[in-house]
Amino acid sequence: MTKDYRAECADVDARVGALFKAAPAAMKPYSQLVSAVSGDKALSGKVKELMALSISIAIRCEDCIVFHLRAALQHGATREETIETISVAIEMGGGPSVVYGSRALAALDALTE
Amino acid sequence: MTKDYRAECADVDARVGALFKAAPAAMKPYSQLVSAVSGDKALSGKVKELMALSISIAIRCEDCIVFHLRAALQHGATREETIETISVAIEMGGGPSVVYGSRALAALDALTE
Amino acid sequence: MTKDYRAECADVDARVGALFKAAPAAMKPYSQLVSAVSGDKALSGKVKELMALSISIAIRCEDCIVFHLRAALQHGATREETIETISVAIEMGGGPSVVYGSRALAALDALTE
Amino acid sequence: MTKDYRAECADVDARVGALFKAAPAAMKPYSQLVSAVSGDKALSGKVKELMALSISIAIRCEDCIVFHLRAALQHGATREETIETISVAIEMGGGPSVVYGSRALAALDALTE
Amino acid sequence: MTKDYRAECADVDARVGALFKAAPAAMKPYSQLVSAVSGDKALSGKVKELMALSISIAIRCEDCIVFHLRAALQHGATREETIETISVAIEMGGGPSVVYGSRALAALDALTE
Amino acid sequence: MTKDYRAECADVDARVGALFKAAPAAMKPYSQLVSAVSGDKALSGKVKELMALSISIAIRCEDCIVFHLRAALQHGATREETIETISVAIEMGGGPSVVYGSRALAALDALTE
Numbered sequence: 212m213t214k215d216y217r218a219e220c221a222d223v224d225a226r227v228g229a230l231f232k233a234a235p236a237a238m239k240p241y242s243q244l245v246s247a248v249s250g251d252k253a254l255s256g257k258v259k260e261l262m263a264l265s266i267s268i269a270i271r272c273e274d275c276i277v278f279h280l281r282a283a284l285q286h287g288a289t290r291e292e293t294i295e296t297i298s299v300a301i302e303m304g305g306g307p308s309v310v311y312g313s314r315a316l317a318a319l320d321a322l323t324e
Numbered sequence: 325m326t327k328d329y330r331a332e333c334a335d336v337d338a339r340v341g342a343l344f345k346a347a348p349a350a351m352k353p354y355s356q357l358v359s360a361v362s363g364d365k366a367l368s369g370k371v372k373e374l375m376a377l378s379i380s381i382a383i384r385c386e387d388c389i390v391f392h393l394r395a396a397l398q399h400g401a402t403r404e405e406t407i408e409t410i411s412v413a414i415e416m417g418g419g420p421s422v423v424y425g426s427r428a429l430a431a432l433d434a435l436t437e
Numbered sequence: 438m439t440k441d442y443r444a445e446c447a448d449v450d451a452r453v454g455a456l457f458k459a460a461p462a463a464m465k466p467y468s469q470l471v472s473a474v475s476g477d478k479a480l481s482g483k484v485k486e487l488m489a490l491s492i493s494i495a496i497r498c499e500d501c502i503v504f505h506l507r508a509a510l511q512h513g514a515t516r517e518e519t520i521e522t523i524s525v526a527i528e529m530g531g532g533p534s535v536v537y538g539s540r541a542l543a544a545l546d547a548l549t550e
Numbered sequence: 551m552t553k554d555y556r557a558e559c560a561d562v563d564a565r566v567g568a569l570f571k572a573a574p575a576a577m578k579p580y581s582q583l584v585s586a587v588s589g590d591k592a593l594s595g596k597v598k599e600l601m602a603l604s605i606s607i608a609i610r611c612e613d614c615i616v617f618h619l620r621a622a623l624q625h626g627a628t629r630e631e632t633i634e635t636i637s638v639a640i641e642m643g644g645g646p647s648v649v650y651g652s653r654a655l656a657a658l659d660a661l662t663e
Numbered sequence: 664m665t666k667d668y669r670a671e672c673a674d675v676d677a678r679v680g681a682l683f684k685a686a687p688a689a690m691k692p693y694s695q696l697v698s699a700v701s702g703d704k705a706l707s708g709k710v711k712e713l714m715a716l717s718i719s720i721a722i723r724c725e726d727c728i729v730f731h732l733r734a735a736l737q738h739g740a741t742r743e744e745t746i747e748t749i750s751v752a753i754e755m756g757g758g759p760s761v762v763y764g765s766r767a768l769a770a771l772d773a774l775t776e
Numbered sequence: 777m778t779k780d781y782r783a784e785c786a787d788v789d790a791r792v793g794a795l796f797k798a799a800p801a802a803m804k805p806y807s808q809l810v811s812a813v814s815g816d817k818a819l820s821g822k823v824k825e826l827m828a829l830s831i832s833i834a835i836r837c838e839d840c841i842v843f844h845l846r847a848a849l850q851h852g853a854t855r856e857e858t859i860e861t862i863s864v865a866i867e868m869g870g871g872p873s874v875v876y877g878s879r880a881l882a883a884l885d886a887l888t889e
Contacts, residue, residue, distance in 0.1 A: 244470065
């Protein structure tokens with residue numbers, strides 16, 4: 212029952228890529244929004260990806276968890292920073308954030324091993 | 325990791341059928357509510373199923389996506405109408421609606437191939 | 438305790454206008470997304486605004502209800518179409534959509550009297 | 551800034567009454583669903599209204615809090631039972647359930663003084 | 664496609680156990696919160712677990728459904744009480760609670776057979 | 777219609793204080809959870825409060841917005857950092873995060889003038 216989070220990453224990429232082709236009118240400006248938010252400005256790109264991860268856990272979106280966890284790791288987020296991000300989600304989301312936070316931790320282990 | 329959306333449809337039907345038997349007191353009036361909302365009135369049944377699909381994406385309910393996508397297709401919804409429905413969900417739901425919209429698109433491909 | 442929905446419209450406009458000035462990097466592409474989704478294509482602009490209204494009710498966002506209800510009315514949505522939109526939200530959202538749907542109805546009355 | 555929860559109750563009743571008149575096709579079966587769920591069966595009506603209250607807090611629906619709190623009180627729910635219901639919501643909803651739970655407590659004080 | 668809910672229980676336990684080890688600073692007080700809410704006080708532990716189950720269905724958290732359903736059964740909840748709990752969730756959550764309620768019923772069958 | 781966000785802060789404090797007295801069994805461990813998550817560790821307290829703010833906007837909890845915005849400001853968050861936090865919420869929440877983000881901006885102006 213242990214999920215294969217590397218395969219999940221590839222699956223999200225493939226699906227979102229297909230959506231980009233099918234719905235370019237909406238996806239192009241959405242991508243520009245993502246680009247505009249990313250990058251080091253007043254807040255670092257790393258912090259903003261961890262922020263997006265905390266939201267992903269709090270709203271219980273597993274695809275989003277995998278997507279933003281990977282991005283945070285690419286920005287250099289550490290294991291300890293990721294765990295504190297999960298903790299903020301638990302403060303803001305209670306039990307459901309515990310179980311989705313546990314999925315984020317499993318994905319962290321899978322993507323960094 | 326690609327989901328089998330035809331099997332998912334059958335699974336939802338089986339589960340909801342079992343719930344209908346187990347909880348008829350709640351499910352009978354709920355079914356009447358569904359019937360009352362469906363059908364061509366001021367809005368067409370097709371538009372209302374697409375509306376339910378847009379809500380399903382926005383609230384991240386995969387069973388609901390499959391269920392209302394199938395119903396919309398049965399009402400004659402086209403691929404282009406479905407994609408615009410996904411786009412409205414993205415406007416209203418951001419990134420999480422992108423990933424759940426990508427699931428709706430994958431289901432659309434599976435149910436119409 | 439009856440809300441002044443015309444004033445609420447003006448308040449949303451003022452607040453979102455201020456956000457546009459404060460956060461243009463995010464708001465410009467978001468506005469382009471909104472424009473890309475709007476307009477008559479496979480689905481009419483009216484249907485897509487009603488769809489956004491149904492999502493607004495289902496997710497309990499009162500500012501969104503006011504905003505998309507007004508837009509739907511500007512696209513020519515009728516009272517009966519709006520009420521059917523509320524009904525779809527109730528099918529998808531139960532009791533909370535009843536109470537937020539009742540707010541949409543009150544706003545409909547206020548904006549069309 | 552203290553809310554008048556008795557007036558809020560009356561306002562919800564008036565709005566939902568207006569919706570019932572405007573959308574009877576959806577509201578009649580929904581009302582039958584509510585009736586079917588209510589009443590003393592395997593679980594008491596009181597417990598089921600407290601359950602609905604816990605959901606209302608967890609999903610941050612203030613109209614729902616007022617509505618189901620009043621119904622729970624009419625079924626004989628005590629102050630201590632209501633507070634434990636708020637506590638379950640906090641376990642399941644974290645900080646947002648703390649602040650909406652605090653609204654439920656304020657409404658409890660207002661409706662029982 | 665039928666889910667193995669016993670395996671899901673074990674998977675949730677393993678993941679949450681790993682999170683406890685990784686994030687003890689957040690998980691210890693959260694566990695104390697859970698303990699404080701549990702137990703027979705003004706409301707029975709059984710009723711409070713069913714309440715948590717109703718919230719889990721209404722917010723569409725499958726891990727939470729499995730977790731609190733098992734706990735409710737351990738507190739002696741009956742099949743009929745569980746079904747009424749699902750019904751309250753449907754009243755409060757509409758269609759999405761129908762499909763997640765159907766998952767709760769499937770889990771109930773799996774955990775009690 | 778412009779909200780008085782300083783009064784809202786005081787109102788949240790008063791309500792949560794009353795809940796603490798009414799439900800100490802749940803609120804004491806919850807407060808310990810909040811304390812454990814706060815403070816400068818792998819992530820700064822400021823970043824974690826901004827994270828909680830981003831979640832508050834994404835889930836549409838106005839009391840939470842006011843509460844965590846004030847805490848972020850007390851940790852030294854700048855206007856620009858707050859605006860980027862709102863932008864992450866918009867990426868993750870679409871239109872509803874635009875309108876709740878506009879409330880966060882209005883509260884920022886009110887609490888810092």
